[in-house]
Amino acid sequence: xxxxxxxxxxxxxxxxxxxxxxxxxxxxxxxxxxxxxxxxxxxxxxxxxxxxxxxxxxxxxxxxxxxxxxxxxxxxxxxxxxxxxxxxxxxxxxxxxxxxxxxxxxxxxxxxxxxxxxxx
Numbered sequence: 001x002x003x004x005x006x007x008x009x010x011x012x013x014x015x016x017x018x019x020x021x022x023x024x025x026x027x028x029x030x031x032x033x034x035x036x037x038x039x040x041x042x043x044x045x046x047x048x049x050x051x052x053x054x055x056x057x058x059x060x061x062x063x064x065x066x067x068x069x070x071x072x073x074x075x076x077x078x079x080x081x082x083x084x085x086x087x088x089x090x091x092x093x094x095x096x097x098x099x100x101x102x103x104x105x106x107x108x109x110x111x112x113x114x115x116x117x118x119x120x
Contacts, residue, residue, distance in 0.1 A: 009084050012091035018105040021114045024077050032067065032076045034058070034101075036089045037108070041081060045118045047111060055085040059092050072098050079104035079111070 003011075024033075024047070033050040035042050042052040051068070053061050062068050068076075076098065080086040083106050090103040104111070112118065 009087050012087045016090045017102045019102050020105050021111045024104050025116050034076055034078045036080050036085050045120050048119045055089050058089050075100040080107045082109050083107040
Protein backbone atom coordinates (compact mmCIF):
# COMPACT_ATOMS: atom_id res chain seq x y z
CA UNK A 1 0.00 0.00 0.00
CA UNK A 2 1.37 3.40 -1.00
CA UNK A 3 1.96 6.07 1.61
CA UNK A 4 0.19 9.42 1.54
CA UNK A 5 1.84 12.78 2.25
CA UNK A 6 0.04 12.72 5.61
CA UNK A 7 1.65 9.35 6.37
CA UNK A 8 5.09 10.76 5.52
CA UNK A 9 4.61 13.76 7.81
CA UNK A 10 3.30 11.57 10.65
CA UNK A 11 6.30 9.25 10.36
CA UNK A 12 8.73 12.18 10.24
CA UNK A 13 7.16 13.70 13.37
CA UNK A 14 8.12 10.53 15.23
CA UNK A 15 11.79 11.09 14.35
CA UNK A 16 12.19 14.84 14.85
CA UNK A 17 11.74 17.41 17.59
CA UNK A 18 9.25 20.25 17.26
CA UNK A 19 9.24 23.46 19.26
CA UNK A 20 6.65 26.22 19.43
CA UNK A 21 6.91 29.76 18.11
CA UNK A 22 7.33 31.20 21.61
CA UNK A 23 10.43 29.09 22.20
CA UNK A 24 11.77 30.00 18.76
CA UNK A 25 11.37 33.70 19.58
CA UNK A 26 13.69 33.30 22.58
CA UNK A 27 16.28 31.76 20.25
CA UNK A 28 16.34 34.58 17.66
CA UNK A 29 19.81 35.99 17.20
CA UNK A 30 21.47 32.92 18.74
CA UNK A 31 20.20 30.24 16.36
CA UNK A 32 20.19 29.73 12.61
CA UNK A 33 16.68 30.07 11.19
CA UNK A 34 15.88 28.20 7.95
CA UNK A 35 12.75 29.11 5.99
CA UNK A 36 11.89 26.28 3.58
CA UNK A 37 8.96 28.05 1.93
CA UNK A 38 9.03 29.22 -1.68
CA UNK A 39 10.80 32.53 -2.44
CA UNK A 40 7.54 34.43 -2.97
CA UNK A 41 6.26 33.28 0.44
CA UNK A 42 9.54 34.37 2.04
CA UNK A 43 9.40 37.77 0.28
CA UNK A 44 5.91 38.39 1.68
CA UNK A 45 7.27 38.13 5.24
CA UNK A 46 9.55 35.90 7.30
CA UNK A 47 11.08 35.42 10.73
CA UNK A 48 13.81 37.93 11.58
CA UNK A 49 17.19 36.66 10.38
CA UNK A 50 15.72 33.72 8.44
CA UNK A 51 17.56 32.30 5.45
CA UNK A 52 15.40 30.98 2.61
CA UNK A 53 16.21 27.67 0.94
CA UNK A 54 13.03 26.12 -0.52
CA UNK A 55 12.01 22.62 0.61
CA UNK A 56 12.41 21.20 -2.88
CA UNK A 57 16.15 21.94 -2.95
CA UNK A 58 17.19 22.24 0.70
CA UNK A 59 19.09 18.95 0.82
CA UNK A 60 21.08 19.99 -2.26
CA UNK A 61 21.83 23.61 -1.33
CA UNK A 62 22.26 23.82 2.43
CA UNK A 63 25.87 22.63 2.50
CA UNK A 64 26.95 25.20 -0.08
CA UNK A 65 25.06 28.14 1.46
CA UNK A 66 27.62 30.41 3.17
CA UNK A 67 25.56 30.75 6.36
CA UNK A 68 25.31 26.99 6.86
CA UNK A 69 28.73 25.83 5.62
CA UNK A 70 30.56 23.80 8.26
CA UNK A 71 27.65 24.03 10.72
CA UNK A 72 26.18 20.53 10.72
CA UNK A 73 26.19 20.53 14.53
CA UNK A 74 24.66 24.02 14.90
CA UNK A 75 21.19 24.63 16.29
CA UNK A 76 18.89 25.26 13.32
CA UNK A 77 15.16 26.02 13.49
CA UNK A 78 13.37 24.98 10.29
CA UNK A 79 9.96 26.41 9.45
CA UNK A 80 7.46 26.66 6.60
CA UNK A 81 3.92 28.01 6.34
CA UNK A 82 2.11 25.40 8.45
CA UNK A 83 4.74 23.00 9.79
CA UNK A 84 4.36 20.21 7.23
CA UNK A 85 7.22 21.00 4.83
CA UNK A 86 9.48 21.89 7.76
CA UNK A 87 8.76 18.52 9.37
CA UNK A 88 9.85 16.72 6.20
CA UNK A 89 12.85 19.03 5.71
CA UNK A 90 14.00 18.57 9.32
CA UNK A 91 13.71 14.81 8.98
CA UNK A 92 15.76 14.70 5.78
CA UNK A 93 18.38 17.11 7.14
CA UNK A 94 18.82 14.93 10.22
CA UNK A 95 19.28 11.90 7.96
CA UNK A 96 21.99 13.89 6.16
CA UNK A 97 23.80 14.55 9.45
CA UNK A 98 22.44 17.96 10.47
CA UNK A 99 22.12 17.03 14.14
CA UNK A 100 20.87 20.33 15.61
CA UNK A 101 17.74 20.76 13.49
CA UNK A 102 14.28 21.22 14.97
CA UNK A 103 10.99 22.09 13.27
CA UNK A 104 8.78 24.98 14.36
CA UNK A 105 5.33 23.60 15.13
CA UNK A 106 2.53 25.39 13.31
CA UNK A 107 4.92 27.21 10.99
CA UNK A 108 4.76 30.85 9.96
CA UNK A 109 0.99 30.80 10.39
CA UNK A 110 1.37 30.06 14.12
CA UNK A 111 4.11 32.71 14.35
CA UNK A 112 1.79 35.36 12.88
CA UNK A 113 -1.15 34.24 15.03
CA UNK A 114 1.10 34.67 18.07
CA UNK A 115 1.72 38.31 17.12
CA UNK A 116 5.46 37.72 16.84
CA UNK A 117 7.81 39.99 14.84
CA UNK A 118 8.05 39.65 11.06
CA UNK A 119 10.70 40.90 8.65
CA UNK A 120 10.05 41.72 5.02
